[in-house]
Amino acid sequence: xxxxxxxxxxxxxxxxxxxxxxxxxxxxxxxxxxxxxxxxxxxxxxxxxxxxxxxxxxxxxxxxxxxxxxxxxxxxxxxxxxxxxxxxxxxxxxxxxxxxxxxxxxxxxxxxxxxxxxxxxxxxxxxxxxxxxxxxxxxxxxxxxxxxxxxxxxxxxxxxxxxxxxxxxxxxxxxxxxxxxxxxxxxxxxxxxxxxxxxxxxxxxxxxxxxxxxxxxxxxxxxxxxxxxxxxxxxxxxxxxxxxxxxxxxxxxxxxxxxxxxxxxxxxxxxxxxxxxxxxxxxxxxxxxxxxxxxxxxxxxxxxxxxxxxxxxxxxxxxxxxxxxxxxxxxxxxxxxxxxxxxxxxxxxxxxxxxxxxxxxxxxxxxxxxxxxxxxxxxxxxxxxxxxxxxxxxxxxxxx
Numbered sequence: 001x002x003x004x005x006x007x008x009x010x011x012x013x014x015x016x017x018x019x020x021x022x023x024x025x026x027x028x029x030x031x032x033x034x035x036x037x038x039x040x041x042x043x044x045x046x047x048x049x050x051x052x053x054x055x056x057x058x059x060x061x062x063x064x065x066x067x068x069x070x071x072x073x074x075x076x077x078x079x080x081x082x083x084x085x086x087x088x089x090x091x092x093x094x095x096x097x098x099x100x101x102x103x104x105x106x107x108x109x110x111x112x113x114x115x116x117x118x119x120x121x122x123x124x125x126x127x128x129x130x131x132x133x134x135x136x137x138x139x140x141x142x143x144x145x146x147x148x149x150x151x152x153x154x155x156x157x158x159x160x161x162x163x164x165x166x167x168x169x170x171x172x173x174x175x176x177x178x179x180x181x182x183x184x185x186x187x188x189x190x191x192x193x194x195x196x197x198x199x200x201x202x203x204x205x206x207x208x209x210x211x212x213x214x215x216x217x218x219x220x221x222x223x224x225x226x227x228x229x230x231x232x233x234x235x236x237x238x239x240x241x242x243x244x245x246x247x248x249x250x251x252x253x254x255x256x257x258x259x260x261x262x263x264x265x266x267x268x269x270x271x272x273x274x275x276x277x278x279x280x281x282x283x284x285x286x287x288x289x290x291x292x293x294x295x296x297x298x299x300x301x302x303x304x305x306x307x308x309x310x311x312x313x314x315x316x317x318x319x320x321x322x323x324x325x326x327x328x329x330x331x332x333x334x335x336x337x338x339x340x341x342x343x344x345x346x347x348x349x350x351x352x353x354x355x356x357x358x359x360x361x362x363x364x365x366x367x368x369x370x371x372x373x374x375x376x377x378x379x380x381x382x383x384x385x386x387x388x389x390x391x392x393x394x395x396x397x398x399x400x
Contacts, residue, residue, distance in 0.1 A: 001100060001153070002039075002046040005059075005093045009039045012089035019086050027073040031066040035090065038062050042097065057101035060110060063087070063094035067117050071126030085127055088138065091118055095146030099153045107150055115142035198224050204259075219257055241273040244317050248309045251286050251319065255307060260294045262321075263306040272315035274371060281351035282317065282371050288343040289321040289367045297325025297365070312370050316353075322366035327359050344369070 020028045038059035045055045067087055091114060098110035119135040121127040130138075201224045205217040248269045255262045274282070290307065297303050308320035333340060344367065345355045354373040359365035 001096050001149075002043040005039050005096060006043050008090065008093050009036055012086050015086035015089060022074060024073045027069070031069070031073070031087075034062045035059065035066060038097075039093065053101045056097035060094050060098040060101055060114075063090060063097075064110075064114060064117065067114070067121055070121050071124045074126035084122065084130075084138070088118060088122075091115060091142045092145050092149065095142070096149045096153075099146075099150045104150075104154055111143060111146045111150055115139040115146070118142065213259070216257070216259055223257070240276040242276055242279040244269045244272050244274055244311070244315075247274060247279050247283065247317060251283060251307070251309055254283075254287055255290070258290060258294060260299075260305065262290060263304070265306060265308045267308070267310035269309060269317050270311040270315055274317065278351040278353070278371060281347050282319065282353060282369060285344045285348045285355070285369055286319050286321060288339055289369070292339050292344075293321060293323045293325070293365070296328065297323040312372075313374060314372060316371045318371075319369040320366060321369075322364065324364035327361050327363045327365050329361055330357055330359060349373075 016032055020032075038055065041055045042052075042059060045052045070085055070087060094114055095107075095111050098114075099107040101107075102110065116139060119139040122130045122135040122138060123132060201217065201220040204213070204220055208214040208217045248266060252264055252266055255264060286307075290305075293305055297305070303323055303325040305323040305325075306320075308318075308322075310318050310320075312318040330340075340357070345357075348355050348369055348371070351371065352373055353369060353371035356368040356370070357365070358368070
């Protein structure tokens, strides 16, 4: 509106310069400078996005004041008798600035008042002495044109208000969802630490009767306290990273702290890195999978366990924990058992990875942990879930 108002103002400059000699020079300059200064100020304020309504209100009142004072400053009425006062060319500009500066009802009132005042001025000698019929046509034209602009501005305002309202509602819902997600992630994190660090340590300590078992329980308690300390100090916004080779070495070294042997099959993992929080999730999930194998797959030399650490597509890491022990059916795992669902699957999923469980009763189990999560292919109705129990693992730790 400021740009078009400036163009309309430039259109009225020749008529203003032509009619200045017929009016008092000082007041003519004051009227012209006051109105054109305001139009220029609307242009500046609109681009600066400051004082927009104040400046537009000034232009509306300045135009109305100039219109009322026009018959008093004209010295030679006959000089403008053949033409309309140059203020007529700015009537639409004034009604447009009123539409921006005022509310809809106030702008509507100004839309009626300004053209009517012009019509009254138009029939005076200083306004050209036009007939009532001619002045009425000018009033109707000004009201129709200004009304179209007012309707357009009102519609744009309503559309903008609807967009703002919808955006505000969406942001509120998104903020609520983010808070719920953060609470759920924190719950899973705390549940995982309590389950696979604290409870496992307490259970191991309760079953410790030999010096070796007591020594293992002591090391597990130190690790549990370390996990709790790290969880308290960790920040969810921490952007630190860990090399994949360092994570692989840490997982391999962790097998020496367990009560049972794992055949280690470490392969090249690449030179990439993983965020610190994700590395902790992958490491903790791997430890929990190995502990689950030791606790539930069976004891003795008849059970063979292995650990595979290798690179994954996209510069990630893939870890396989397998055994040929008792196995289990995933669908029959009680919901209150947090080890597999929370400490492994949910923990890795929240870190941006994925878990595949390949298990069966009396056929052992293999758990594959992959980070980052591979892009899902197009949905295939014949595809099976990543968590299944239909395929038996081999002794090499690779699902058939």
